[in-house]
Amino acid sequence: MGTGKRWLLTAAVTVVCAVTVLAVPGTAFAAPAPPPSPGTTASVTVVADKDLEAVRKKLEKLYRAAAVATDEYNAADEKAQQQSAQVVRLAKKIVEGREKLDELKALAGAAAAAQYRGGGLPPEARLMLSEDPQEFLDGAGRVRQGQHATKGLLGEMTRTQQDLEQYAQDARAQMKRLEAGRKAKAEAQKKIEKKIAAAEKLESELEQEERERLARLEQQAADEAQAGWLGSGILDEMGGEATEQGRKAVAYATAQIGKPYQWGAEGPKTYDCSGLTSQAWISAGRSMPRTSQAQWEQLTRVDVTDMRPGDLVIYFDDASHVGMYVGDGTIVHAPRPGRTVTLAGAGSMPILGVVRPDAEEN
Template sequence: MGPGKRSAYVAVTVVCAVTVLATAGTAFASPTPPPAPSSTSPTPSSTSSAPSTPVPNKDLEAVREKLDTLYHEAAVATDSYNAAEEKAQQQSAAIVDLANKIVQGQKKLDELKKRAGAAAAAQYRNGGLPDEAHLLLSDNPQQFLDGAGRVLQGQRATRGLIAEMTQTQQDLEQYAADASTQWKRLEANRKAKDAARKKIKARIAAAEKLESKLAKEEKRRLAELEEEAAYQAQTSWLSSGILDEINGKASAQGKKAVSFATAQMGKPYEWGAEGPKTYDCSGLTSQAWLSAGDPIPRTSQEQWRQLKHIDVKDMRPGDLIIYFDDASHVGMYIGDGAIVHAPRPGRTVTIAGAGSMPILGVVRPDA
């Protein structure tokens, strides 16, 4: 079977994933080299006036590297877009909550003012005479003393009423200030989201333009170069014997997350998408874990920052592998040295070698 032992948890819960993984054992645990890229173009048809000049492999390799750079930059911008979108949603909710507090606070203040007005009117009707005068004018001293007690209670209640009015007014002022702050942050995140959107579209457009210049045969050879690069990276990763150490069993939630993620195979990548028809990389992983009953951060960078870090040798199906130094890509480990992920624009959710990209680290959503 090649380096490493086959993980016991390969039979993920959906038939499609089982089928893919059954044939993927050699692809990921002991990869078979892809066919060597062709160095010549196919023989031109008899109707061609002159044979086309094939693009040298070194030039195609430069194209591949350029495409990798453009799509990587688009992925970074997508993470920025998703983060700004998530924050904007949170701030919109906070503004609505503060608005409700302001409405309720104003109602409370109006009621307190009515009570204060009633207390002032009662005092006015009482003539505003001092206690000594009421004692001298009273025919029943005991009745006066009883009334004085009630007056004292009323005075204390009035002082409490004034204090409550003051606090409510301060609360209203604070709510208004908080709402203003949240609004400014919302506007800032909207601008950040727009800037990220423009960058994403520009990078994807540049990549598509670059690919559009290639002939059909050159695109085929370019695809072979991409497969070769992924194969070499996966082989290097496996050559360390890492699969001999990875034998973790999926948790109940991890199985659910894997089942959800593998059920999305074949669906197109779309930046900023989190299903149900299209996904970006972190949209897939966040929705998979949400379906398992354990919500996680929306972006790959926040998943890396907030979730518990796990040694690669300790990972188990359902764990998330974060890629590249800037944590701009994420895939879900499903066992046998493989991941399921949403790769990039123009691709669909698929299974790939866990070591086919530079690994930053592993995180566990249900640690």
């Protein structure tokens, strides 16, 4: 796609995003205010805008903190699921081990009973009393086999008992880790709910007209960041084509546009940021880390100039947000509580880096 077409598409996306923000259902726009008269009116408006800018930054900080806590929650949840599955596997091994030990004890008991029925004499003594040479030779072989079998039986019983003890020890350790993971998950949930409640309270204290101006300030900040990013000529350096799996992931992610953000959600009705990107790639046949931080740590990193559709753009220094690049300087992402899955400028937030789930594909 030529540079001119890219700029036109980017401009169109910017307009669509702006219209989406301003056309929230139920939003009523106030009539244009008359020009301010000389004196205090203009200064009051300026102060109000400054106050709203402070509110915008505070909201951004609260929702960022909620995003970090959401990553902590998702990571703890994933770990708890893995630990729980491990406990189940160990419990199954313990049951199987006990059943095996019972069988081995039964065999040992049968052997002891057979010896008792033979008059209490060991097989070697009974053999020495035999008067038939051939019987003696045949019996000698059976005695050696019996001795080996007895040793093998006792050895297997000992190993099974040791395995049982190890399984029980591992299960106890895994249960402790599981309990610690559940506590971490609960603590992360409290953080999320606290930050979101504070943000919602702050927004609820604004008048309708102030909320509208706040939305415009948010969009203005995003547009300015995107314009600065595009102004570097970054799009002229990009030209990578999506792989087949990348196209499938993009198709899945963009099909979710309009669905609400919900922390900890992986679809199909609601998503958080990493829930959207991970499920998009899982739908394309790729296993994926659950959180944005794990995606940043575990997936192959590529230069921003090499970005292609399907790549994941990781945001902020703490990797607390992620979106999927769809081409022409645009991402699809699940922004934050109170918002829906939407398109946005790839440079509208501070980029930490780019990762590629299908790095081995050319």
